[in-house]
Amino acid sequence: MQPKGSSVPSKEEIYSHEIWIRFANLKRFDGMGSSWKLEDHPKLPKGKTIAVVVLDGWGEANPDQYNCIHVAQTPTMDSLKKGAPERWRLVRAHGTAVGLPTEDDMGNSEVGHNALGAGRIYAQGYKCILPTVQLDTRTLQAFLVGLINFDKNSLLKTSAKLVDLALASGKIYEGEGFKYIKECFDKGTLHLIGLLSDGGVHSRLDQLQLLLKGSSENGAKRIRVHILTDGRDVLDGSSVGFVETLEKDLANLRENGIDAQIASGGGRMYVTMDRYENDWGVVKRGWDAQVLGEAPHKFRNALEAVKTLRQEHKTNDQYLPPFVIVDENGKAVGPIVDGDAVVTFNFRADRMVMIAKSLEYENFDKFDRVRVPKIRYAGMLQYDGELKLPSHYLVSPPEIERTSGEYLVHNGIRTFACSETVKFGHVTFFWNGNRSGYFNPSMEEYVEIPSDSGITFNVQPKMKALEIAEKARDAILSRKFDQIRVNLPNGDMVGHTGDIEATVVACKAADEAVKIILDAIEQVGGIYVVTADHGNAEDMVKRNKSGKPELDKSGNIQILTSHTLQPVPIAIGGPGLAAGVRYRKDVPDGGLANVAATVMNLHGFVAPSDYETTLIEVVDN
Ligand SMILES: O=C(O)[C@@H](CO)OP(=O)(O)O
Numbered sequence: 001m002q003p004k005g006s007s008v009p010s011k012e013e014i015y016s017h018e019i020w021i022r023f024a025n026l027k028r029f030d031g032m033g034s035s036w037k038l039e040d041h042p043k044l045p046k047g048k049t050i051a052v053v054v055l056d057g058w059g060e061a062n063p064d065q066y067n068c069i070h071v072a073q074t075p076t077m078d079s080l081k082k083g084a085p086e087r088w089r090l091v092r093a094h095g096t097a098v099g100l101p102t103e104d105d106m107g108n109s110e111v112g113h114n115a116l117g118a119g120r121i122y123a124q125g126y127k128c129i130l131p132t133v134q135l136d137t138r139t140l141q142a143f144l145v146g147l148i149n150f151d152k153n154s155l156l157k158t159s160a161k162l163v164d165l166a167l168a169s170g171k172i173y174e175g176e177g178f179k180y181i182k183e184c185f186d187k188g189t190l191h192l193i194g195l196l197s198d199g200g201v202h203s204r205l206d207q208l209q210l211l212l213k214g215s216s217e218n219g220a221k222r223i224r225v226h227i228l229t230d231g232r233d234v235l236d237g238s239s240v241g242f243v244e245t246l247e248k249d250l251a252n253l254r255e256n257g258i259d260a261q262i263a264s265g266g267g268r269m270y271v272t273m274d275r276y277e278n279d280w281g282v283v284k285r286g287w288d289a290q291v292l293g294e295a296p297h298k299f300r301n302a303l304e305a306v307k308t309l310r311q312e313h314k315t316n317d318q319y320l321p322p323f324v325i326v327d328e329n330g331k332a333v334g335p336i337v338d339g340d341a342v343v344t345f346n347f348r349a350d351r352m353v354m355i356a357k358s359l360e361y362e363n364f365d366k367f368d369r370v371r372v373p374k375i376r377y378a379g380m381l382q383y384d385g386e387l388k389l390p391s392h393y394l395v396s397p398p399e400i401e402r403t404s405g406e407y408l409v410h411n412g413i414r415t416f417a418c419s420e421t422v423k424f425g426h427v428t429f430f431w432n433g434n435r436s437g438y439f440n441p442s443m444e445e446y447v448e449i450p451s452d453s454g455i456t457f458n459v460q461p462k463m464k465a466l467e468i469a470e471k472a473r474d475a476i477l478s479r480k481f482d483q484i485r486v487n488l489p490n491g492d493m494v495g496h497t498g499d500i501e502a503t504v505v506a507c508k509a510a511d512e513a514v515k516i517i518l519d520a521i522e523q524v525g526g527i528y529v530v531t532a533d534h535g536n537a538e539d540m541v542k543r544n545k546s547g548k549p550e551l552d553k554s555g556n557i558q559i560l561t562s563h564t565l566q567p568v569p570i571a572i573g574g575p576g577l578a579a580g581v582r583y584r585k586d587v588p589d590g591g592l593a594n595v596a597a598t599v600m601n602l603h604g605f606v607a608p609s610d611y612e613t614t615l616i617e618v619v620d621n
Pocket residue numbers: 056057108109110201202232233351492
């Protein structure tokens with residue numbers, strides 16, 4: 001069926017373009033793919049209550065003393081493992097399997113939950129999927145014309161990748177966001193606020209370096225950087241090296257006549273980067289230092305600040321107290337004032353939404369801002385599409401549409417989602433493609449259990465696991481919902497503290513929570529899907545290439561506070577699971593993006609054709 005007309009390529013040509021068409025998402029295919037109706041699964045029934053449990057930071061690794069999941073008593077998760085290979089397997093949760101640039105990129109909650117919820121992988125090489133259904137000539141023509149006009153750059157990519165592309169092509173400086181802030185460059189200062197590391201989870205040093213260079217080449221004459229030290233996605237203590245690198249870059253800029261300096265700083269978990277409104281005090285500490293130029297600690301330079309605060313205050317990079325850099329008269333070198341431009345350079349949304357609100361909202365009552373400068377503010381990305389926050393941004397965020405949550409609600413699945421504050425947005429916002437709010441409030445209920453605030457989670461390693469499990473149990477037993485989805489944060493949040501003993505307690509608590517949920521599923525004859533978003537607690541030590549713990553100069557092991565590259569388990573089961581359901585053997589490289597189709601099947605539906613394939617098959621007994 002070759003359509004006529006010179007502008008229309010042949011089928012072979014289309015294949016050779018090797019373009020990945022998200023067919024269902026191309027709305028211009030008039031009449032095609034616009035329906036929300038999912039096909040019935042040929043073999044699996046509807047009407048089962050399904051619990052989807054995400055253990056945050058729960059990977060699979062060799063059992064040794066640094067594997068807290070192995071060390072902890074985890075009888076429930078251990079018993080699920082006995083279902084291998086038919087009902088327990090591993091899936092990939094890092095690197096390209098979740099849309100990250102390379103296989104050296106560890107997984108993280110954003111890409112993990114995006115993949116779990118959206119069922120597709122973004123930012124991959126392109127592959128061409130032509131519709132397998134019979135098309136009439138008009139529709140095929142529309143499809144082909146759509147293909148020709150298709151802008152490859154509008155394909156879904158992870159935020160990090162989109163920023164990379166915009167920086168590499170220079171397009172970032174031609175966009176609306178940059179033009180908007182550029183208006184201030186003549187008279188004002190450009191402030192860059194964000195996480196200083198190469199962790200690649202929230203931000204990347206190389207992107208900051210390119211932005212500094214590009215901004216100065218595009219007219220910024222006075223630049224102030226407000227740093228947030230990491231130690232969570234990278235080794236604790238690495239802040240010193242990152243500050244050294246940044247200082248060198250700023251010195252280069254100064255040599256070229258740009259007045260560029262670090263103006264303030266603080267540890268990411270104590271200054272600015274709170275999330276889901278757990279503790280506004282964190283954002284306030286940042287505001288005071290960055291905007292007002294006030295902090296309990298004052299230094300003449302950032303290197304001295306970081307080294308001194310680490311030593312004298314015995315704090316780690318994540319929790320460094322706020323500091324400002326002052327001149328020889330003790331005056332802050334870079335408070336944010338009227339007429340300045342501000343960019344928050346993190347690409348990941350969750351920990352930028354609160355500062356974005358404080359910088360952008362006229363009516364704001366979360367803390368006393370004291371002085372609200374008239375600035376032009378842009379995010380690296382728009383962090384919340386629903387709130388349109390911030391209204392100006394340098395790079396357009398990934399568009400993640402047609403997520404499994406939205407499909408299922410359209411197909412009558414009543415959904416309950418729950419976690420505690422620090423992970424609440426993971427099973428709602430990230431799960432739904434970085435979208436806040438309900439698709440249909442009459443079909444969904446999202447419950448947030450307040451997290452402890454003002455503590456490091458090794459102090460309370462059980463966190464709210466029990467409360468989350470009880471809420472899930474009640475939702476299951478109420479029979480008001482078809483899907484009950486939770487995130488259990490313990491392995492991840494406590495794993496990030498680097499406290500091995502506490503992380504063991506955390507893993508045990510998460511395992512107990514899983515049991516409560518599984519027991520409830522048992523009672524209602526339902527199905528469970530237990531998985532994780534990426535590794536963390538299963539490996540708490542930095543290792544050399546051969547997998548042996550790496551020692552520092554003094555012969556001590558180096559604690560790993562970050563996520564890992566490990567795969568994660570996925571277990572299915574429960575009395576409602578049809579007898580012939582088992583994992584397919586032909587998806588050996590399955591990853592988190594394969595879970596959405598799997599869950600849709602268990603709800604009795606066939607997943608949309610552009611979703612990554614299901615992990616299960618149904619064999620006749
Ligand atoms: O705490 C966070 O912000 C990240 C690590 O930077 O962890 P997660 O991706 O698990 O939320």
